[in-house]
Amino acid sequence: MRKPKKERQRALTESINDNPFVTDDELSTKFDVSVQTIRLDRMELGIPELRERIKHVAVKTFEDEVKSLPIDEVIGEIIDIELDERAISIFDVKPEHVFQRNQIARGHHLFAQANSLAVAVMNDELALTVKSELQFLRPVTAGQRVVAKAQVVDRNPEKNRAYVKVVSSVDLATVFIGTFEMYRMTEQSEGDEK
Amino acid sequence: MRKPKKERQRALTESINDNPFVTDDELSTKFDVSVQTIRLDRMELGIPELRERIKHVAVKTFEDEVKSLPIDEVIGEIIDIELDERAISIFDVKPEHVFQRNQIARGHHLFAQANSLAVAVMNDELALTVKSELQFLRPVTAGQRVVAKAQVVDRNPEKNRAYVKVVSSVDLATVFIGTFEMYRMTEQSEGDEK
DNA sequence: CCGCTATTAGCACTTGGTACTAATATGAGT
DNA sequence: ACTCATATTAGTACCAAGTGCTAATAGCGG
Structure with missing residues (x-):
């Protein structure tokens, strides 16, 4: 076993956190486990798939932008x-x-x-x-x-x-x-x- | 013809601009043309697909966040x-x-x-x-x-x-x-x- | 009617997944 | 060693939202 499950999941959370743009495939290579394992991990941890992660970030920006436009001048x-x-x-x-x-x-x-x-x-x-x-x-x-x-x-x-x-x-x-x-x-x- | 092509493309650009999260399918309904027409339009206008658009927005936020943190206190x-x-x-x-x-x-x-x-x-x-x-x-x-x-x-x-x-x-x-x-x-x- | 642009249709293929089932490993307990 | 549970891997079908490509059709001007 390359790493105890718990530790891998902690590292996984961290990885995704500081780079939400990483795919399961890249993660599987990084942690030297199968893609399925990564997916199981994400599910257990409640981490959504890449597209959803990106979307969240984008939606946040978008809302911020909409919000900050009027704020821009006042x-x-x-x-x-x-x-x-x-x-x-x-x-x-x-x-x-x-x-x-x-x-x-x-x-x-x-x-x-x-x-x-x-x-x-x-x-x-x-x-x-x-x-x-x-x-x-x-x-x-x-x-x-x-x-x-x-x-x-x-x-x-x-x-x-x-x-x-x-x-x-x-x-x-x-x-x-x-x-x-x-x-x-x-x-x-x-x-x-x- | 529901709208001259030029006008449709202008409106399309505008639509996507103020809501980057719209799909070709939704746009095709909105302008009452086929999905293919929307895709041809996007190509002519150089507008990337939804996922790429979202990604751009997200990347921008991400970079901004990293940038704005150190400025925080002074x-x-x-x-x-x-x-x-x-x-x-x-x-x-x-x-x-x-x-x-x-x-x-x-x-x-x-x-x-x-x-x-x-x-x-x-x-x-x-x-x-x-x-x-x-x-x-x-x-x-x-x-x-x-x-x-x-x-x-x-x-x-x-x-x-x-x-x-x-x-x-x-x-x-x-x-x-x-x-x-x-x-x-x-x-x-x-x-x-x- | 010819020619041209615009529009539509259809199909194969791509990414990055989900959902689900099934097989295999691994380790712990007894 | 045998058994059970958990962990891991494999494989298949399917999805969204596309791209890329080919081909058919519509509409109109001259």
Whole structure:
């Protein structure tokens, strides 16, 4: 026997895990057993066939892509918006957003949500942030949902500036406050949302 | 004829593009032509079969995953660091970091680089950002390399605070300035809000 | 009616499997 | 050594979603 069954199955799981694209045939050569043995192993371990494995990976990507496209331009999901006035977005903090050590969300994600919202609330796709002041009041952890509310507090049409205040909260407790001085890039605004 | 060939092929490309998981059979039903016609179309258009399409998507994800893991904890690459004193990181602005409309880098990426660097320069893995003031002085575009320099400017050990100033520049021109009030979590600080 | 393109049909073959049955090995217990 | 159980191997039929190839037919313009 080349390897005890248990050990082979462990190694098999590992192999497939770090290269899902490997066929039963390749595996049978690698472990020097028959293809059937590999298949029995996969069945016992509940590992699907190559095509299904690939499909899963692909579906995951595809969903991610679909999901990340809207996210691309706005971090968090906008649930309410009144152009030039106010907007609200929610952002679910996931494990990838936090420091591994303490599970606290990294500041730039809160900033990204708030800044995106500030850009979005401007009636101008080409708005840029000029200045900003931030306060991180309470740490946010994975699993929490951050609700950001943006309000346009002031405007200065001559200078093409607008001032936006964003307050983010988790369960009604404020966790973050940001003020943003925004610059409008379009020419003089004639009046209506396009 | 249900549709001119050209139009069908255009629609076919589109269909496959926004759902790569569709089979020839499904497509033949959809366009009300035979499977063979669909296959001829794919050949003319150079569109690979379903399995190959799925594989491509999967391979892409797989590579992306491997690539994105190391980037996880620090945005930008730290090229020099003296703990509690100063640090330098570089960040290459790529197409995914900019607004599609005007190719200008989204503010949160510059913030993320600066904030990450501020966290890193603290001799404390668990540092948190408390307050921050930002100035976006000049727009940064895709293809440019942003060099961020962080400097610890002040400390307040009793309050577990430190103040970090980060200046980011492209080709020696300052594009961004941020000041960060950081909170150290280590030491024996008992008053930790969870 | 000829010629041309477009479409459809049919068959053999390919990959990477599943499902199932049956034979053989191997080792442990008694 | 004999027996039983588990492990392994072999072999067959079948499937999905194709490719590759040949051949037939449809539709239309001139």
